Amino acid sequence: MTLITPYYLINERKLLKNLKKIKYVRDVSGAKSVLALKCFSTWSVFDIMKKYMDGTTSSSLYETRLGREKFGKEVHAYSVAFSKEDIKEINKYADKIIFNSISQLKMFHKDVGNMEIGLRINPGISYSHFDLADPARKYSRLGTTSKKSVREAAHIISGAMFHFNCENKDFKNFSSTLDLIGRNYGDILKNLDWVSLGGGLYFTKEDYPLDSFCKKLKQFSDKFQLQVYLEPGETSITQSAELVTKVLDIVHNEIDIAIVDASIEAHMLDLLIYRTNAKIEAAGNGKHKYIVAGRSCLAGDVFGTYSFSSRLKVGSIIRISDAAGYTMVKKNWFNGLPMPSIVVKRLNGNLDIVKCFSYKDFKNSLS
Ligand SMILES: Cc1ncc(COP(=O)(O)O)c(C=O)c1O
Incomplete structure (x- = not known):
């Protein structure tokens, strides 16, 4: 799948x-x-x-x-x-x-x-x-x-x-x-x-x-x-969910900035409210330093700065950990960004896509 x-x-x-x-x-x-x-x-x-x-x-x-x-x-x-x-x-x-x-x-x-x-x-x-x-x-x-x-x-x-x-x-x-x-x-x-x-x-x-x-x-x-x-x-x-994102672009302004297809303001709002960094387990002390940023228009839509062991490229998958609490209940339609779907990995290993959102949901949340 x-x-x-x-x-x-x-x-x-x-x-x-x-x-x-x-x-x-x-x-x-x-x-x-x-x-x-x-x-x-x-x-x-x-x-x-x-x-x-x-x-x-x-x-x-x-x-x-x-x-x-x-x-x-x-x-x-x-x-x-x-x-x-x-x-x-x-x-x-x-x-x-x-x-x-x-x-x-x-x-x-x-x-x-x-x-x-x-x-x-x-x-x-x-x-x-x-x-x-x-x-x-x-x-x-x-x-x-x-x-x-x-x-x-x-x-x-x-x-x-x-x-x-x-x-x-x-x-x-x-x-x-x-x-x-x-x-x-x-x-x-x-x-x-x-x-x-x-x-x-x-x-x-x-x-x-x-x-x-x-x-x-x-x-x-x-x-x-x-x-x-x-x-x-x-x-x-705690520690039971991830927000799985994909790099859409990499730009450079003194430092490499990977822009992913999600947003802290829309999808992990507490990071913005409490000014804390997202946790990315795959990043550690590698040589390749990036700011990982969201795709909303907010200048401060930034997940954090991380050192990856290999170069990121367009299409790289970035998994943000600890993404269950105060995320799905607070997500919003800012910028009309696609809302992350919700997938459950069941005890038997099966993956269930339990919710997908579409343009209709965006339109119906407004009038
Ligand atoms: C009255 C009350 N109960 C329970 C909770 C849940 O707290 P937490 O998610 O930090 O365990 C909160 C959080 O604000 C709360 O206000």
Whole structure:
């Protein structure tokens, strides 16, 4: 089968490595994991994911609905701000609803039907390398900061969510922060049934002390008699996909620049937002240095600078790794560029082209 670049290639075997660790954490610590759909919503691989995870969590009505329709199991609904109409619809899909603020909780708690109610708490501490993604940044609107208000609302809620990490692979940091949350919110936690510790914990990374992590989670859940949830996004799918691109042109401006048939702005937007370089495993310390750049008109549409062991030429294939999280959910039609198709390499080695996009999709996304 000839695959036409660009395409995202999800490898189920690599995905499985993460999923097995997630299930291990569940088995040993009792902490359930719900997939954060904001990071990854490619439902063609949900059949495998749902064997190892407990459900989904969402950031909007549409994600909540997708979670119910395509993943099943437990469906958690969260939003920075729900509308009245959202609540009506979400009632059909979710088991738990988590409000972001005391005002939303007060506004809507009588309309939530059978859903269990949670409240997001901003503990005022966080771990993030990026101010942009720091949930406890100054003036953060993410979660309530007033302990007094949480106490006053305690009779309405059965759970709480603390999302306070972003790309945290430092177990010691997590452990001491969890202790602090226990100390600061213990009286509230004792009266709840469940707590979500959010996402941003890189516990599927190589060398992460998984057993210490499990022990910590179990201690926390035993101490406060709570069901603990984790909301892994990136952690679930890290290193399981590539964006496969092809060199279309090589130009020279003091340095060789290889222009590929994809774009960071359109297809790997977080690289642009966080100003980080793409990972290209094939590039190392070779003699042939190139800037690899995207084909959009944005001057800064650059994947990074790499040293390849052999010369690139028009037609060379460049595989950008770690391309599953916050890519397919954020891709856009900027410049009318062809949108990468989505290909899944199944456990048995078969390649399934699960989605192709065409000019019609571009046209229909506008009017
Ligand atoms: C509330 C919440 N849960 C879970 C996640 C997933 O985080 P990650 O993809 O870093 O694991 C996020 C990410 O922003 C989040 O805001």
